[in-house]
Amino acid sequence: MNNYDAIIIGAGSVGTPTAHFLSQKGLKVLVLEMRAASGQGDNKAAIGGVRATHSDPGKIQTCIESLKIFSTWEEEYGFDMGWKPGGYCFPVYEEKTEEVLKGLLPTQKNYGLKIDWINKHKVAEIVPGINTENLRGGTYSPEDGQVSTLLAPIGFQREAQKNGAVFQFNEKVIKYELKNNKLTSVITDKKKYSAGVVILANGADAAEHGPLLGMDIPVVPDTHEAGISAPVKQFLAPLIVDLRSGPEGKTTNFYFGQNREGQIIFCYTPKELFIGTDRESQSEFMPIIANRMISLIPRLQNLLIRRVWRGCYPMTPDGVPIIDFAPEIDGLFLAVGMCGQGFMLWPGAGKNIASLIVDKKPIISEEANNFFRYDRDFYAAKKEALK
Amino acid sequence: MVYPVIRCVQEIPCDPCVGSCPKNLITMKDSILSLPEYTEGCLGCSSCVMLCPGLAITLVFNNYDPNKEKALVMMPFEFVNETVPLGCEVTTTDLEGNVVGKGKVVAVKTKESVDKRRLLLVEVPEKDKLLVAGFHIRDIYHGEPLTEDMQDEEDPIICRCERVRKSEIVREIRMGVRDMNQLKAVARPSMGGCGGKTCTDIILKIFKEEGVPMEEITLPTNRPLVAEIHLGDFVKKK
Numbered sequence: 001m002n003n004y005d006a007i008i009i010g011a012g013s014v015g016t017p018t019a020h021f022l023s024q025k026g027l028k029v030l031v032l033e034m035r036a037a038s039g040q041g042d043n044k045a046a047i048g049g050v051r052a053t054h055s056d057p058g059k060i061q062t063c064i065e066s067l068k069i070f071s072t073w074e075e076e077y078g079f080d081m082g083w084k085p086g087g088y089c090f091p092v093y094e095e096k097t098e099e100v101l102k103g104l105l106p107t108q109k110n111y112g113l114k115i116d117w118i119n120k121h122k123v124a125e126i127v128p129g130i131n132t133e134n135l136r137g138g139t140y141s142p143e144d145g146q147v148s149t150l151l152a153p154i155g156f157q158r159e160a161q162k163n164g165a166v167f168q169f170n171e172k173v174i175k176y177e178l179k180n181n182k183l184t185s186v187i188t189d190k191k192k193y194s195a196g197v198v199i200l201a202n203g204a205d206a207a208e209h210g211p212l213l214g215m216d217i218p219v220v221p222d223t224h225e226a227g228i229s230a231p232v233k234q235f236l237a238p239l240i241v242d243l244r245s246g247p248e249g250k251t252t253n254f255y256f257g258q259n260r261e262g263q264i265i266f267c268y269t270p271k272e273l274f275i276g277t278d279r280e281s282q283s284e285f286m287p288i289i290a291n292r293m294i295s296l297i298p299r300l301q302n303l304l305i306r307r308v309w310r311g312c313y314p315m316t317p318d319g320v321p322i323i324d325f326a327p328e329i330d331g332l333f334l335a336v337g338m339c340g341q342g343f344m345l346w347p348g349a350g351k352n353i354a355s356l357i358v359d360k361k362p363i364i365s366e367e368a369n370n371f372f373r374y375d376r377d378f379y380a381a382k383k384e385a386l387k
Numbered sequence: 388m389v390y391p392v393i394r395c396v397q398e399i400p401c402d403p404c405v406g407s408c409p410k411n412l413i414t415m416k417d418s419i420l421s422l423p424e425y426t427e428g429c430l431g432c433s434s435c436v437m438l439c440p441g442l443a444i445t446l447v448f449n450n451y452d453p454n455k456e457k458a459l460v461m462m463p464f465e466f467v468n469e470t471v472p473l474g475c476e477v478t479t480t481d482l483e484g485n486v487v488g489k490g491k492v493v494a495v496k497t498k499e500s501v502d503k504r505r506l507l508l509v510e511v512p513e514k515d516k517l518l519v520a521g522f523h524i525r526d527i528y529h530g531e532p533l534t535e536d537m538q539d540e541e542d543p544i545i546c547r548c549e550r551v552r553k554s555e556i557v558r559e560i561r562m563g564v565r566d567m568n569q570l571k572a573v574a575r576p577s578m579g580g581c582g583g584k585t586c587t588d589i590i591l592k593i594f595k596e597e598g599v600p601m602e603e604i605t606l607p608t609n610r611p612l613v614a615e616i617h618l619g620d621f622v623k624k625k
Binding site for chain 1: 562564565566568569571572573580582605613615616617618619621622623
């Protein structure tokens with residue numbers, strides 16, 4: 001009885017919604033997770049922002065789907081994923097950022113994103129206490145929101161289980177068997193399984209499976225640090241992204257929001273990347289992010305800081321995930337290299353690949369879907385304007 | 388006419404008030420352990436109010452209001468400058484902290500040689516002038532009454548930080564949760580400031596009650612005890 005229609009490797013932000021959508025389409029699904037439960041990898045290091053505010057059409061369309069799923073999940077399935085609407089706001093203080101963001105608006109709107117430029121008074125209204133000196137205005141996308149990264153994988157898992165999906169925890173894949181370029185079985189430290197299709201969804205560990213499969217999986221993890229405060233009264237509806245580089249020379253941007261529990265959850269993008277999977281916290285993180293947050297919203301100085309942590313961004317060379325059948329191996333689907341956006345992309349992407357696998361067509365446009373192809377040129381000079 | 392109201396009850400070796408008075412009007416009878424006594428003739432210089440380490444002296448200005456309806460009381464204040472309630476109406480209190488009435492903060496006095504202490508001049512009704520020893524810097528907030536019974540024996544609270552009840556933990560265990568990190572994620576026990584210092588053991592007992600063998604349980608990440616500090620404390624003060 002170790003034969004399944006689909007085996008998903010990894011029960012995180014990618015694997016659990018994929019299990020949900022595949023089992024919903026009637027497939028017999030097995031999820032193999034080396035950790036003790038679902039959602040215990042890098043997905044829980046994510047701060048939970050879900051935005052369709054991207055510059056890449058594939059990401060815009062996929063995240064619009066994600067938002068539909070997250071915002072209606074509780075109504076549909078009765079499980080609370082911690083959805084908090086409120087949008088994303090990118091406050092702008094520099095002329096060049098204003099030009100870039102305004103330049104993106106036509107494309108974003110064209111792909112269905114609800115977004116507009118708002119003036120500084122409107123920014124100050126939706127971001128109470130923001131420093132208005134030199135504030136030029138900003139973008140606001142009211143239909144973006146946030147979800148609990150702690151709850152979402154559990155919600156997807158339980159729904160998948162209702163449809164018969166099997167989850168095996170504490171089980172590590174150690175070998176794949178191939179015959180004539182066809183993936184025939186998956187061998188773990190406990191059992192051997194076979195399936196019509198194997199979906200690799202193991203985040204930061206994806207590249208390690210390259211040698212086991214005999215192919216190149218161009219995913220290199222680097223780490224980002226985040227933190228959370230004690231709860232305070234709800235005052236901040238949108239998530240905030242400040243695209244300015246920090247005066248300390250260490251940050252390229254930073255972002256934060258207030259979750260449904262009332263906690264402020266925050267993160268920055270380091271200027272020099274920390275390559276690898278070392279998840280130890282660093283002493284420089286809090287002083288740097290504290291300076292940035294307080295200079296943007298002075299009243300945040302009163303927050304009590306509860307915890308910090310690091311998590312991996314499984315990066316592809318061009319910063320765009322690989323969501324595609326592996327070209328060299330029959331029966332292998334790659335859902336890897338989420339580049340730190342797996343959580344927000346994946347409900348939409350999971351629905352999309354269930355459609356790709358079962359109905360042989362994407363739910364997003366072919367054009368958008370092509371952005372995620374494995375056979376693209378990863379090293380083309382193409383640069384995403386908004387990562 | 389001005390005079391100090393000395394509320395000292397400490398028979399300890401302390402006498403800055405004696406030396407502070409330029410007219411030597413404050414004295415101690417027997418020794419440095421005695422309580423200070425005041426003899427008439429105060430200039431209203433406020434040195435004793437500024438110096439008393441116990442913040443036990445107020446100064447009463449009787450000639451403040453020609454109609455004798457109000458008096459001015461000077462009180463020491465040792466909170467940060469941003470909290471000085473200048474111009475505000477405050478609730479005044481007596482020595483024991485009982486509410487006396489209302490007062491209005493009309494002026495703030497500082498002295499260069501003194502680091503943090505400020506002297507606040509509070510306008511109070513004439514009848515309160517000898518009683519008033521302090522005030523609330525903000526009105527006491529007693530919180531909202533709890534809508535649920537916190538002492539429910541049938542379904543006790545297991546995690547006090549996040550107020551997670553036993554029934555919520557039992558429900559998740561019965562849903563199949565065996566990893567305590569996932570239990571934290573889904574029901575929030577141990578997610579508060581203490582990081583599960585108390586509830587972890589109680590949760591293990593609940594697993595046992597539910598008949599889950601220990602070897603099926605994954606223990607939570609063990610973290611050192613931390614104290615939450617303000618975001619502002621990470622920033623270098625100018």
